[in-house]
C-alpha cells in the first residue's frame with residue numbers, strides 16, 4: 001500500500017521533548033511563560049509537547065513571576081546539563097566562559113542538543129562547540145544570540161540556498177541605537193541619553209560592553225562566519241564605540257544629509273575579510289538610517305537575491321525567548337543542520353583585512369586654531385596625501401559638548417570647528433595626513449574621524 005504523508009508524520013517521535021533550562025532571568029522566565037501559554041498551540045502545530053522538567057538559577061527563592069514548583073531544581077548548571085531526564089539543554093545564563101561553557105560542553109558531550117542565546121559564548125567558542133556537537137551527534141541552536149528576535153541565523157543557514165553573501169551590515173545593539181536616535185531627535189548629550197537608557201532598562205548599570213561596541217562585535221563575528229564560511233574571529237573585529245559622538249557631530253551630519261548609526265559591517269576585500277564595528281555616517285534616506293530606537297536590522301547583500309533586509313526587536317524577554325523557542329521546535333522536529341551552516345572542518349581560516357587598507361569616505365572634525373593660513377595649511381596637507389574633499393564646513397559657533405574646550409584656548413587663541421567630508425580614500429593615507437596636521441600645530445585635541453558608507 002502506498003505510504004501517505006500522514007503515515008510518515010505519525011512515525012515521527014511524538015513523545016514530549018523534555019527540556020532543562022539553566023538561567024531564569026529576563027529570557028529564561030519569558031521562555032517558561034511562553035511554553036506554558038502556548039502549550040496547546042505548540043503541540044497542535046508541531047505534533048509534540050515541549051515539557052520543562054528541570055531548571056537552574058543562582059537563587060531558588062527569587063520571585064520570577066513564574067511557577068517553577070513542578071520542575072526539578074538544580075543549583076549547578078553542569079549537573080542539570082548531565083541529567084538523563086533532559087532531552088534538550090537550554091543555556092540562558094550568559095557569560096563567555098565559566099558555568100555556561102562547562103554546562104554546554106557537558107550537554108553536547110552527552111549527545112544532548114543545546115539551545116543558547118549567549119553571543120559571548122558563541123563568539124568565543126562557537127567553532128569548538130559546533131565541532132563538539134558534530135562529533136557527539138548533537139545539535140546546537142543559537143538563533144537568539146544574534147539580534148534577539150530576528151531570524152537571521154535561520155535565514156543564513158537555510159534560507160539563502162546557494163546564494164553567496166558579499167557583504168553583511170547592520171544595527172546589532174539596541175542600546176546604542178536608542179542613544180544615537182535620541183541624540184538625533186533631541187538636543188541632548190550622549191551622557192544624558194545614556195542615563196535615560198539606563199532608567200528605561202535599555203542599558204545595563206555597566207554599559208561598557210554595549211556602548212564600546214563589543215556586544216556588536218560578538219554578533220558580527222558570528223554573522224561573518226555564517227556569511228563567509230570561515231572560522232569565528234571575534235578578536236579580529238575592529239571596534240570603535242559611540243562614546244565620542246557629540247551633538248555637534250550629529251547636527252553637522254544632519255545638515256549634510258546623514259545620520260550616525262553604530263554599525264557592524266563585514267565584507268570581503270582583496271586583503272581578506274574586513275570586520276568592523278564603528279559609528280558610521282549613512283545617508284538619511286537609506287533604509288538602515290530609518291531603523292530607530294531599540295530596533296535592530298541586518299542587511300545581507302548577496303549575488304542571487306541582491307539585498308535582503310531583516311529588522312525587528314533585537315532584545316527583550318519575549319522576542320528573545322521566541323527565537324529560543326524556534327530553535328527548540330526545530331530540534332523537536334528532528335531537524336539536523338550543521339550549526340555553522342557547514343561542517344566545521346570545511347570552514348576556511350579567517351584572514352583579516354587590515355583597517356589601514358580600508359577604502360571609503362570620512363567625516364573629519366577638527367578644532368582649528370583661528371590664525372590666518374591654518375585652513376590652507378590643513379587642506380594642502382590632505383592634498384599632499386592624495387585626499388580629495390567633497391565638502392568643507394567652517395564654524396566659529398558650534399557647541400562643543402563632549403571632549404572639547406571653550407573656543408578660547410586660554411592662550412588668547414580662538415578656535416573654530418572645521419568639518420571635512422572626504423571622497424573615497426585609503427584609511428592609511430588619512431591617518432598619515434592627520435598626524436602631519438597635528439604636528440603642524442594648527443589644531444587642538446584629537447580629530448574626530450567617522451567613516452561614511454554610501455548604502
Ligand SMILES: NC(=O)c1ccc[n+]([C@@H]2O[C@H](COP(=O)([O-])OP(=O)(O)OC[C@H]3O[C@@H](n4cnc5c(N)ncnc54)[C@H](OP(=O)(O)O)[C@@H]3O)[C@@H](O)[C@H]2O)c1
Nearest residue numbers: 023024025026027057058059092093094117118315316320
Ligand atoms: N535580555 C535580552 O534581551 C537578551 C537578548 C539576546 C540575548 N540574550 C542573552 O540571553 C542570555 C540570558 O540573558 P538574560 O537577559 O536573561 O540574563 P539575566 O536576566 O541576567 O538572567 C541570567 C540568569 O542566569 C542565572 N545564572 C547566572 N549565573 C548562573 C550560575 N552560575 N548558575 C546558575 N544560574 C546562573 C541567573 O540566576 P538568578 O536569577 O538567580 O540570578 C539568572 O536567572 C545571555 O547570554 C544574554 O546575552 C539576552
